[in-house]
Amino acid sequence: MTRGAVLVIEDDPDIASVLVDYLRRDGFQATHSSDGRQGLALAQRIRPDLVLLDVMLPGLDGMEILKAIRRDGETPVIMITARVEEVDRLLGLAMGADDYVCKPFSPREVLARVNAVLRRTRAGGAPPRTPLLLLDPARRQATLRGQPLELTRTEFELLQVLAKQPGRIYSRAQLLELAWPDSLDTSERAIDSHVKNLRKKFAAVDPAHEWIRAVYGVGFALESAEDGAA
Known part of the structure; x- marks a missing residue:
């Protein structure tokens, strides 16, 4: 088979x-x-x-x-x-x-x-599994492997967009539009700074897995770990 x-x-x-x-x-x-x-x-x-x-x-x-x-x-x-x-x-x-x-x-x-x-x-x-990454939009809180991620409001909004479709590659312009549609003073390059901070906070909890993948010339994607994420 x-x-x-x-x-x-x-x-x-x-x-x-x-x-x-x-x-x-x-x-x-x-x-x-x-x-x-x-x-x-x-x-x-x-x-x-x-x-x-x-x-x-x-x-x-x-x-x-x-x-x-x-x-x-x-x-x-x-x-x-x-x-x-x-x-x-x-x-x-x-x-x-x-x-x-x-x-x-x-x-x-x-x-x-x-x-x-x-x-x-x-x-x-597939059978339901316990997610490794959990987002609580009401309280703007995220936990990874049961540990809270101390995210700023901006970082949470960015992560929330990436987490809606794990694996999908978003351009900086798309992330800017989806995460902060009403923002007039945020540049696309600011996305890189927020992603860098998110990566540091993910790595502090789970250093073995690259959760946010950079795609050269395109943008970023949230990658699920082998045993599942949401």
Whole structure:
């Protein structure tokens, strides 16, 4: 019994071969397409558990494929890109990409991302577990592993946005708009200072786990620990 079906839509044969090999060795049923239109048709036909999708493809580019997949359902999608421009990444996230991997990358990193996204998307059918991170919006209090986090009001509001969708990558502009929609004097760069303070407070309680992940050129995401978070 496989761990799930993953469709790799990637036109570079060497990259595709490595990804498929790693996925299969980790117990996944991996299928590959090197053409955008054929890849989309294959995704619609086999209904994979997750799609690894290159941005630049012949036939139909990855952004158009992502749009079509999102119109059709909620299949998790991890984008693979050699582009480093922020606009491409934010456009993909706004359209519903679950994560990004930038070339060049380690196949082990991609495999870790696949497993992380699948854990998140399958969590709805899992037995309930005691959350490691608890937020109390009424009192603006947060506890991590049962220990209170002494957060400022600003830090709590920022954490509350990140915690609504663990694993989702938010740009600084998105965090600014969602956490403080009425603020006129807060800059996007202030987000970095607040995130730095949050990381210190998380690390004081749980130094072994990186709870807030920085994605270069994009923004930040709250990462769940292996045994669950909320």
